[in-house]
Amino acid sequence: MMIDLNKEKLNIKDKKITLYKSTDKNAPLIVFNTFEGDGEDVYQALQNMGCTSINLLVVGNIDWNHDMSPWYMPSIYSKEKSFSGGADEYLRLLIDEILLKAKELIEGEPKFTGIAGYSLAGLFAVYAMYKTDVFDRVASMSGSLWFSNFIEYCKRNEYKRLPDKIYFSLGDKEANTRNPVLKTVQDKTIELSEYFKILGSEVIFELNPGNHFTDTILRSAKGIKAIL
Template sequence: MQPFTIGSKTVSIFPSIEPEAPITYLNTFSDEGQKVYGATQPDGCPPFTLVSISDLDWNHDMAPWDGPAAFKKGEPFIGGADNYLQLLVEEIIPRAEKELAEPPVWRGIAGYSLAGLFALYAIYRTDVFSRVGCMSGSLWFPGFKEYIFSHEPKRRPDCIYFSLGDKEAKTRNSVLKTVQENTEEIQAFYQSKGIDTVFQLNPGNHFVQGIERTIAGIQWLLRR
């Protein structure tokens, strides 16, 4: 299916041959949707439709609120997640699902790094997603853990997948080094509420096997 553009974002749809198959929305840093979907097909993954969104203003669209740069030479975060989420819910999703033969049996949201943070944030601002994949999510983001612990999702999620590289917290960066502790605490918080959730620790740092980790998360959501 041909990609289309909405609000400067490029949207690619990889449709399932099964009507009513679940649909997963994947926000991507550099348009990894084709690689992710292609890799799920030969290995008996349950059928699903993938919608990948690229050409994002990463530090704006994925950030829930303003924050200082995470690296010395990095850009600060300008919280634009609410604006982007409105575009996703009101324009991208209706356009993407207009072509489907049947409404999806469920709708999930997934992402890697800041997009994993955004996927989790999204369920606190909208009720359209019922499953979340937070792969190597930027859960070090200042104030985010506290936000999770003090707010209620718009709908109780069916399941949430968390993963992280085992070297991601091994850094001198005082902000980034909190990522594993925060991820484990957040995952335990959902588990204590009886939500189906898992935390997967993978070998390597943040920049290792991003595609493979993304696929693993989506497959876990599909098999629940």
């Protein structure tokens, strides 16, 4: 059964934005940065899980290796682009323009605002808490926490706001790789989840069956559900 979607489509600075609006007043607002598509499959999965009181703000057409990376890092594969460190610039656009517009369109004032993402967008979601106090909750699904010096950055710097809930997940086969950088992902994800626990956040860490590309829609929805 398809649910009648109360959705708005917007274009802001070449980003393609889809806002799935709740009919409830003051429903939470969750930002989900996506690699492709408009997030409808994730929204439907959330509805099927009973998460109906949610405003889901999906941002697409992202320059993935630029907008989601906190600083420069050479590519981990020979044929791919380097990571060019555009996260600060994109975060300003997200907060100053995209989020402001979304808040005008939803019913009431969101009970809380969260940020969620898969892969590099999961890295970006964690990085955002060091740059802005806008987000109350964070979900990082199969986050690229192997990113060069990222764990060190988190431990050395002061967050702008410690989220009251942080969710991390990973596929149980993600660390089974020959790539020396990607190999570290499980250790680093566990290390970071323990660190935020010590700081006092409610942290959930979940291992899912499969590799990085298994059940991405379901895993994304599960992560968002966990912070609602």
